[in-house]
Amino acid sequence: MKKISRRDFLKLSGFASTLTLLWGCAPGAASTAVDLSVTLPPAEHDLFLFNALKRIGLGPTPADMESIQASGFEAYVDSQLAYEQIDDSAATGRLSKFETLNMPVKELAALASPTQPVFELIQAAMIRAVYSPRQLYERMVQFWTDHFNIYILKNQVRFLKTGDDRDVIRPNALGNFHSLLSASMRSPAMMVYLDNASSTKDRPNENYARELLELHTLGVDGGYTQEDILDVARALTGWSVTGRRAMDNAGEFTFRRYAHDDGAKRILGVEFPAGQGMEDGEQLARMLAEHSATARFIAYKLVRHFLTDTPPAGLVDKVSQTFQSSRGDIREVLRSIFFSEEFKTSLGAGKLKKPVEFVASAARQLGIETEFDRPMFRLIQAMGQVPFFWPAPNGYPDVGAAWLNTNDLLARWNFALSIATGSVRGADVDLSWLAGLPEPEVVDELSIRLLGFILPSELRANVLGALASISGVPPETSACALLLASPYFQYR
Amino acid sequence: MSFSFSRRDFLKTAAALPAWMLAPEAPRDFLPRFAFFSPKGQEPRANILVCIFLRGGMDGLHAVIPHGDADYYRLRPRLAIPEPSPGNDRTGIDLDGFFGLHPSMRPLKDLWDDKGLAFVHAAGSPNPTRSHFDAMDYMERGTPGDKQVATGWLARHLQFAAHENGSPFRVVGFGAALPSSLRGPIPAIALRSIADFHLGGRYRGEVEQFQNMISSMYASDAALGERADFTLDAVQLLQSVVVSKYQPANKAQYPDSEFGQSLMQVAQLIKAQIGVEVAAVDLGGWDTHITQGQFSGDMPNLLADLSAALAAFYLDLGDMMKRVTVTAMSEFGRRAIENGGLGTDHGHGNVMMVLGKSINGGRVFGQWPGLSNEKLVGPGDLAITTDFRSVLGELVSKHLQNPFLDQVFPNFTDYQPLGIADNIST
Structure with missing residues (x-):
């Protein structure tokens, strides 16, 4: 594939439609709101790359822009996929104070404070999203965390999720889907969350079996029956966790042969002979990971995540084929998404940021220094997306309609006002680089930093008018609050 | 008899009234009789x-x-x-x-x-x-x-x-x-x-100008514009009628x-x-x-x-x-x-x-x-x-x-x- 420059991109999508996409209007309904008299961003500020970064990562910093401009789009994607080679000390350095992240499960279970692992894991998730240069990797960690969602406040999960995050999701987020699935099937947190830990041959528990098919692999329309669910549950009887009753030894994966139903099973038309023991589950994992319905379901969810709430069927097909031909190689699957024409033409259009994405992008693009302790936690909580707090196994919704409501908008505006004015303890915004500049320059510099372009002229004039009338805070503070609260900043 | 005040009409009027007048304890005689308010001595229409x-x-x-x-x-x-x-x-x-x-x-x-x-x-x-x-x-x-x-x-x-x-x-x-x-x-x-349904968050300063500006910025957004307007209206109405410390009966x-x-x-x-x-x-x-x-x-x-x-x-x-x-x-x-x-x-x-x-x-x-x-x-x-x-x-x-x-x-x-x-x- 050839490299795409900004000029090519403009040619590709047409000047007017590029602007339309820029303003974040819904496709089809947008042309009315476009102001063509807008000043273009400075030439060196490549809007295509800026918009690509908004999708690949969690908010383009000036350093990200330098990096992608130096290497070009494709090389940047490849370098992000090779995440192990990116120095991560910017994030890991901030995590060293969280002692529970690397604790073995025995120690986690024995902690005096039952909520310490919960809050450290939440803080770590936010810190990594904001400060790690491995941006695509962290985005994929978030994606799989929701795909294999585990509610952290359920019983022993509060200390088991640490291991799921560390040993299941993070090592496999850009690896192979079968490995990820197999690891998740052995995850003590998952076994407890969806009750497989107590599933026995006499009374198999269907909870995990059902969600394994419906949410983790085939999808609800993946062609399985209630009988398939029962036999999946039987196949996984005995896949459990050590010491569930004796808390002193809680939390390692174990296979309890005496609890396993060793009879023959028939799942999705395939025979599972009697006497296979743990191989039942291994065979099941291979079968599900290779199933075409799984490929399609994962492809659909990934395209929805990276492009649009209404994924184009053609691209889903293509990505699904890549998933199958690469045998679930997540990097190959992502390449087929990022290097598609559909990805390029979708840029700039309305994919609403989820609250965590909104907060992370504000923090990254403004260079906010925070450890995400209580005051920041409260703000995220008000928006309804504390990491690991979604109680149902389907994970936080990944479409805008689920978030776009009065509570969400108000909470975003309040975040913008609170953070820009420095009213949030433990979250410092440094706007001194704008102090003393004339107001038009303040607005333009901040627009480029946060939105990637200069505001349409009429709006720019309105913002400047507002700055003059807002007393009590410096213009850069007001401008920052307004731009963070603006509709443009709600999209990625 | 039918009142069909629009939401905007109501908000304009409500905003002009002092809060005590719209608070639940206010003497009902002073309340404007909107379609969704109870005329004196009668049950409101909608269950x-x-x-x-x-x-x-x-x-x-x-x-x-x-x-x-x-x-x-x-x-x-x-x-x-x-x-x-x-x-x-x-x-x-x-x-x-x-x-x-x-x-x-x-x-x-x-x-x-x-x-x-x-x-x-x-x-x-x-x-x-x-x-x-x-x-x-x-x-x-x-x-x-x-x-x-x-x-x-x-x-x-x-x-x-x-x-x-x-x-x-x-x-x-x-x-x-x-x-x-x-x-x-x-x-x-x-x-x-x-209690949290107001504009400002942790910021304790004047928010009116921010509010106006937010409203104007969202006016041109096809997907979010109406929702933003609606949110600001709701915030304004709720503030004008609801007392912060609620005492159940x-x-x-x-x-x-x-x-x-x-x-x-x-x-x-x-x-x-x-x-x-x-x-x-x-x-x-x-x-x-x-x-x-x-x-x-x-x-x-x-x-x-x-x-x-x-x-x-x-x-x-x-x-x-x-x-x-x-x-x-x-x-x-x-x-x-x-x-x-x-x-x-x-x-x-x-x-x-x-x-x-x-x-x-x-x-x-x-x-x-x-x-x-x-x-x-x-x-x-x-x-x-x-x-x-x-x-x-x-x-x-x-x-x-x-x-x-x-x-x-x-x-x-x-x-x-x-x-x-x-x-x-x-």
């Missing part, structure tokens, strides 16, 4: 429905126990609640000689005796799915088996209701996200906390839980008379595959929370419960037989609840299909003898006086009202 969704699949056989059915005890040797025995609080609370309440639901017994509480047993959605997400989706759309209808049943009720109401608070959902029953053309408020005590506090705020909004017609509140956590708890534990705790909150709401609203009806439902019931982990798997038929002072309370409605093996359906579940749309349809047509049932529940041809809402005066 109110509070819709509670018990997410996760509430075990109706553990809440309203069929103690008169011997198969119940056969299927649940370790989980069943013993037959009622007065004075023993580790037994069911008898309702009608056949059904009884789980002991954690004791706060609801007074409502039952007051004829303010009815149940419908073996009710639910005819679609056989045992997926939480599909079952919830079908129930909230009101179209079992059909995902083509994009709107929710409550939204369609409001869309086709016969009366005027320009309030932005016409329909309110509690929680960070809106339930999909409210998805539709009438914008709904999503509210977590009345009749010494009602709401539980300190999120659900209890949500119901208290529903009561607060209803009493503020700002035009609420429909409120939706969620209570999750009912997916009790293991250790659901016979007398204590996860499910008894949820039942206690649900019951205490509903009882407080009923007491707090007092005579207003004549025009406020509450209903509670869940996406499906649970397997009749208990499982190896002292829990229950996904099932089918379930119990629904209806509360209010103009309902035909003190009765368990519906036909009991029985729990013998040949009567169970699918993998061993309670059959459904009442379609949930017959229950909700009756509330829509009689309580909410909406004649367009065919719009609220499209393609539902088997509407069979049970007589739950027959006492409602129009």
